[in-house]
Amino acid sequence: MRIYLLKTPEFSEEQFQNVYNFLKTFKGPLKFSKINLDFDKEKFPFLFYPYINTDYKSDGKKGNFKQEIGTILRWKEIFSLSTYYRDTVKINKNDFVIVLTDRRNELNWFSKFDEKRNIFVHTSDWDAFTNANPKYPIAYQIVENVMQFLMKLESQSPYNPYIHFQPTGCMNDFCQNKQEVILKLQNANICETCIAKIRHENIDDKIVQQVFKIFDGVRNELVYKNRTIEQNADIKLAITVTKKNEIFIGNLEIRLTPLRKTLYLFFLENKLINNHGILFNDLGDFKIELMNIYRKLAVEGEMDILKTRINALVNPVEDRFSQEKSRINSIISDTLGKNIAKDYILSGGRNEPSKINISNDLIKFQQ
Ligand SMILES: [Zn+2]
Structure with missing residues (x-):
């Protein structure tokens, strides 16, 4: 199963390479490919010009636009990039296409998948929460979304029993802020309920093992090397x-x-x-x-x-x-x-x- 990584123009080439280099060190059925694709200005003006209007309609009930957080990409705009790559290159429909972007998106989500194996991951603003290189949380989010798609968490909604709104340290904790995401990354876990769902969906054991290895790799960087920033010391957990x-x-x-x-x-x-x-x-x-x-x-x-x-x-x-x-x-x-x-x-x-x-x-x- 191949996982193609794309980036929007503002995401640095260096960090793009870093994320790819980290992920490809973990061997298993998930094969990562870094794609250098220059998006066309005519075709994708929203990537180049701020406040440009597109024909993509925001998903009505979710489209809380906020001017103060800058130019926001709509989910459909981001997914149009992966769809474009998918259609142009004619990749296998079982493969995943990931878009990495520094740009904020309409609900300010950290990452999201759609029903066609397209995923985006928001790549900026991690520095305030960890001293570890942001490539680790970014890599985690890529793999997390692939797993969530494979275990058929079709909707990332409050009604899905496998999305935990009360944090449990599981991959499927719905995190409201990046600080909560960092704690989830430090836990590197998938809870028993979700493991049962993974078994139920017959996901290849080798994929699950590879994912746990990646999670452990991320966790090692965030926890064992103790690079969480001083600010964390002020957090008082019950x-x-x-x-x-x-x-x-x-x-x-x-x-x-x-x-x-x-x-x-x-x-x-x-x-x-x-x-x-x-x-x-x-x-x-x-x-x-x-x-x-x-x-x-x-x-x-x-x-x-x-x-x-x-x-x-x-x-x-x-x-x-x-x-x-x-x-x-x-x-x-x-x-x-x-x-x-x-x-x-x-x-x-x-x-x-x-x-x-x-x-x-x-x-x-x-x-
Ligand atoms: Zn769980």
Whole structure:
């Protein structure tokens, strides 16, 4: 399956090349081609002259034009470019044609696909949200739209059960702003509901694997290299513990083993009672509390085994606690990026109380 990349004239050739170079490093059934197509001024005047009128009608109910955000391309104008390429070159109808454009579009969407495998991705304004090169979010959006087409998310509307208006960290989260998109990219995930839909539509496993590799590649750039900008440090995300004891920070799930989750939940619950944190040496006083949480979370194991593990955790001779604490903290940092993570990790050095620093009003237990 070939994915042809086109660009509108103002999108820089250098960045166009960057996006292509990144995508083509991931081998699999999705083959990317960079097309250097000079659009004709006569045929496509809206690409060259501001405020020009075209015969393309804006999609009535969606056409909220806003002068203050500049010259806006209509969705139909953008898709006319991919249709033009498709018709001129007579490509296979199963192939995708992507238009990359810095120009804003009528509803200011970040990307969109149509019913004929045409896609556009808005390429500008990413700098304010991440220090990572915008080629990564752009590449993600290309692949996201290909997947959404293949899994038949025909309409990107609120009535589609696979579009999540409550963010879940899934590819199909409907993001209202680019900051939310960045968090989605950092999560690099497709939720179980959407994976079931992918299976239902019989999408080639190799495509799914390739897509996950690309998502991981994007995530590595955004999270592990910690290039999220300082501005992110000011964002205060709520910690939510669901009825099923899943831990979400913002919309990102922090996935921990039952024992680590026990520790984290214990510190979270304890913080609401005592905001000073707990010294490791005092942790042994809380064996019953720890055990009560662990029993709810552990999927298997006799009581004796669970007790042994909790005893080992609080035992000052063994060093289980500091090992588990540092693993929990690195998982949180990997998920959120270091800047944001610092208020959510278990802080405190070896002889200091361990505590989670986020303010209590941002902690929510959904039970
Ligand atoms: Zn989903």
